[in-house]
Every structure is written in C-alpha cells, then in structure tokens.
Amino acid sequence: MKVESLEVRPLTKEAFASFGEVIETEGAEMRLINNGTTERFHNLAHVEATGGAARVLVNIFRGQAFAPPIDIAMLERHPLGSQAFMPLERRPFLVVVAEDEGGRPGWPQAFLAQGHQGVNYRRNVWHHPLLALHASSEFLVVDRGGEGNNLEEFFFEGVVYRIEALNH
Numbered sequence: 001m002k003v004e005s006l007e008v009r010p011l012t013k014e015a016f017a018s019f020g021e022v023i024e025t026e027g028a029e030m031r032l033i034n035n036g037t038t039e040r041f042h043n044l045a046h047v048e049a050t051g052g053a054a055r056v057l058v059n060i061f062r063g064q065a066f067a068p069p070i071d072i073a074m075l076e077r078h079p080l081g082s083q084a085f086m087p088l089e090r091r092p093f094l095v096v097v098a099e100d101e102g103g104r105p106g107w108p109q110a111f112l113a114q115g116h117q118g119v120n121y122r123r124n125v126w127h128h129p130l131l132a133l134h135a136s137s138e139f140l141v142v143d144r145g146g147e148g149n150n151l152e153e154f155f156f157e158g159v160v161y162r163i164e165a166l167n168h
C-alpha cells in the first residue's frame with residue numbers, strides 16, 4: 001500500500017470556495033434584528049435538497065475523536081443535496097475534500113477548521129465523513145432527506161493519504 005503524505009492547511013473561504021462555504025461570522029453580512037438586540041449573520045451557506053420527496057434535515061452528529069496519524073482511505077459525496085457541519089462545542093475539526101476527476105476524487109485536500117468555523121459541502125462534493133479532533137464532539141448537521149440514494153463512496157486503491165500532523 002502506497003502512503004502519500006497530506007499537508008493540512010488553515011480553512012479559509014477562498015481556499016474552500018470550489019467545495020462549498022465556510023460558515024463563520026467573520027466577513028459575513030450582519031443585520032441588526034429584534035429591536036437591535038440580536039445580530040443576524042445572514043445567508044452563510046446555500047442548502048440544496050433535490051430529488052424525490054426532498055426535504056432539509058437538521059441533525060446532531062456526535063463524532064468520535066481522531067488523532068494523527070489519520071489515514072484517508074476513502075471519500076464520499078451526496079449527489080442529491082448539500083451537507084453542513086457546525087461545531088457545537090467549539091473544537092477544531094478536520095475537513096478533507098477533493099475535486100472530481102471524471103467521476104472519482106482527485107488528490108485530497110485537508111483543512112483544519114477552527115472551533116468557530118463550520119463548512120457546507122456543496123451538493124456532490126467529495127469529502128471525508130466527519131473527523132472530530134481532541135475529544136468526542138457534537139456538530140449541528142444540515143443535510144438532505146428524501147427518496148433515492150444520496151451517498152456515493154469511493155475507496156482509494158493501493159494508496160492512502162496520511163495526515164501526520166495538524167500543523168496549525
């Protein structure tokens with residue numbers, strides 16, 4: 001099995017732009033509402049839910065903690081809807097995505113999300129299932145329910161992509 005080293009970069013809107021949105025208050029449009037008592041950080045992510053009986057689901061995922069070395073052996077995608085993860089316990093977590101190359105993921109890209117950042121994977125974007133860090137952590141997850149198969153998985157053959165350190 002070939003082992004390729006994967007670097008981890010900080011999660012930024014710009015770096016993540018081709019995969020979806022970064023959910024954070026920084027740089028967001030803020031609207032004062034509720035008679036000035038509440039700041040609304042408006043329209044942070046585009047939620048997509050397509051296909052038969054499509055509806056938007058609000059979930060909580062409690063993810064077990066991963067620690068380096070972390071091997072990325074597979075990625076998945078959801079052809080019928082987007083999927084957003086927002087940390088509820090303000091811990092950093094790992095985001096691994098890849099561009100699509102002819103129906104399979106290209107070289108994975110790893111990002112370290114800070115505890116105040118969430119991500120929204122655009123519909124059909126290759127990503128790794130939840131990778132919580134440091135301790136079991138809960139996330140608010142907004143994704144798609146409905147008919148049909150909304151999960152496509154790809155298992156790399158002969159290679160794993162290893163994250164040796166979280167760097168940041």
Ligand SMILES: NC(=O)N[C@@H](O)C(=O)O
Nearest residue numbers: 076083127128129130151
């Ligand atoms: N399967 C599931 O609901 N979770 C994954 O899609 C994930 O990205 O964690």
Ligand code: NI
Nearest residue numbers: 076078083129
């Ligand atoms: Ni997913």
